[in-house]
Amino acid sequence: MxxxxxxxxxxxxxxxxxxxxxxxxxxxxxxxxxxxxxxxxxxxxxxxxxxxxxxxxxxxxxxxxxxxxxxxxxxxxxxxxxxxxxxxxxxxxxxxxxxxxxxxxxxxxxxxxxxxxxxxxxxxxxxxxxxxxxxxxxxxxDLEQKNQEIQAFAYALAHDLRAPLRAITGFSQIVEQDYHDVLDDSGRHYVENIVHACSQMDRLIDDLLNYTRIEHRALRYKPVALDYLLRQIVKSMETRLQKTGATVTLAEDLPTIYGDSTLINQIFVNLLDNALVYHKPDEVAQVTVSWWEDGEFVVIRLADTGIGIAPKFYEKIFNIFQRLHSEEIYPGTGIGLAIVKKAVDLSGGLVWVESTLGVGSNFFVKLPKYIV
Incomplete structure (x- = not known):
């Protein structure tokens, strides 16, 4: 009124x-x-x-x-x-x-x-x-204030969680290394679980901070050469690829788009990580990146030969903390694809998936060629 x-x-x-x-x-x-x-x-x-x-x-x-x-x-x-x-x-x-x-x-x-x-x-x-x-x-x-409060809370929470986490991690690693021969099999198993859980908690904190940061930073649009960016990402994964035998094949003529380079990097780091994690147990991961133009947009497709996703989960996998498999089978925090969705939205684009169970998945990212 x-x-x-x-x-x-x-x-x-x-x-x-x-x-x-x-x-x-x-x-x-x-x-x-x-x-x-x-x-x-x-x-x-x-x-x-x-x-x-x-x-x-x-x-x-x-x-x-x-x-x-x-x-x-x-x-x-x-x-x-x-x-x-x-x-x-x-x-x-x-x-x-x-x-x-x-x-x-x-x-x-x-x-x-x-x-x-x-x-x-x-x-x-x-x-x-x-x-x-x-x-x-x-x-x-009010929304902006709430967002700022949430971000401040996330940073404070991460700081407060990391202090005791460092102590737990440090002492458990000392026990694992210095008392390995003293412990029996059960003791060593328990300590290994503690070290692994600490590593997972540290990654979860990092992913949560990335998710909260992503929409609170100033966006800087400029030309982003996808060819260079994706090759740098693959290069950073070189040790992992050599260890697992996985392959990432990039199209030779990946385009240059306009966008925020940090957001674009987050999109493809998380999509490639996702493709490398969810491979069939008896096969090495294979990822192929291709692209095409669609009017004022470009569409980048990441095709993998992984375990596939049922259609009923096509939308859900982009929600935060949405996991389809246990941590013991496929490691992860359930935040990676949520970061992808948030980064694509902020870039003025679209992301979706098409998949066949047991055959593999195709993730599509549609991004503008020009500033939106």
């Missing part, structure tokens, strides 16, 4: 017109207005910035600037006019008034045809719009 005493800025150099508007506004059965007035565009801009009105009645022809120039001065950092502006035009100026609406005004009224009724309707609509916009801004501010 809008407040019952909304503020109106009347910006008009004609005192008779301002007097008419005031008399009309006194007749409105819905609101009791707080009216502020200015005779020039310069004074009107200063007044609007000070008052932050619910509605502006703006004469198109002012002594110093016209309505279009006034609207241009009102534009905020988001590129929009933050107030509901009703242009007051003369007969024959309707075309100019329509141009003003394209520049950010909400409505226009012809002075010679104005009645209390059509003035009230225009102002009521303006007040409703202002109320909705302010409510949305408040909601966005």
């Amino acid at each position: 809008a407040e019952k005493n909304p503020t109106i800025c009347i910006i008009d150099d004609n005192p008779d017109d301002r007097d008419t508007f005031r008399r009309y506004l006194l007749q409105d059965p819905l609101y009791r207005y707080q009216c502020y007035e200015a005779e020039t565009g310069e004074d009107g801009l200063l007044l609007c910035r000070q008052i932050q009105p619910d509605c502006i009645l703006l004469d198109y022809k002012l002594p110093d600037i016209d309505g279009l120039e006034f609207l241009a001065e009102l534009v905020d950092s988001s590129g929009s006019v933050p107030f509901a502006v009703i242009i007051l035009a003369g007969l024959g100026d309707e075309g100019i008034a329509l141009q003003a609406m394209k520049s950010g005004a909400q409505d226009y009224l012809v002075k010679d045809e104005m009645t209390p009724g059509n003035l009230f309707r225009a102002i009521h609509h303006a007040i409703e719009r202002t109320t909705m916009r302010r409510a949305l801004e408040k909601h966005q501010q």
Whole structure:
């Protein structure tokens, strides 16, 4: 609901017109207005910035600037006019008034045809719009604050968890190394489980931090050469590939796109890691990366020869902590594909999967060629 005493800025150099508007506004059965007035565009801009009105009645022809120039001065950092502006035009100026609406005004009224009724309707609509916009801004501010609180909590939690985790890891490694011969088979098994669990917890903390960081950092769009980026990722996995015998085959002509290099890196690091983990037990992992253009986008496909995914899980696997297999069978935290989905969304793209159980999966990433 809008407040019952909304503020109106009347910006008009004609005192008779301002007097008419005031008399009309006194007749409105819905609101009791707080009216502020200015005779020039310069004074009107200063007044609007000070008052932050619910509605502006703006004469198109002012002594110093016209309505279009006034609207241009009102534009905020988001590129929009933050107030509901009703242009007051003369007969024959309707075309100019329509141009003003394209520049950010909400409505226009012809002075010679104005009645209390059509003035009230225009102002009521303006007040409703202002109320909705302010409510949305408040909601966005609340969300931003909550996001900041969540991020701060995640960092604090990670810090607080890592301190005792380091102690547990350090002491368990000492026991594993220095007391290996003293322990019986059961004791060694228990210590190995502790060391492994510590490693998993450390990875989980890292993945959680990556997930919370990913949407709170400033995005820097620039050309990203996928050929270079993917070859660097594969190179960083060289030891792992040699140890397991797995192969990653990249298309020779991978394109250059526009995007945030950190987000793009997160996408393909996690997709390649996923493909290398979920291979069939009796086979080495094989991953092939290809691509094609799709209008203003490029589609990159990562095809593997892994265990496959049932169709009912196509959407669920991109949810955080969604795992289809136990940690004992396939290691992981259940966050990697959620990071992929978040990074692709922030990049203005799409990600999806097509798969056949026992045969393999195809992950598709559709990314814009230009800044979105």
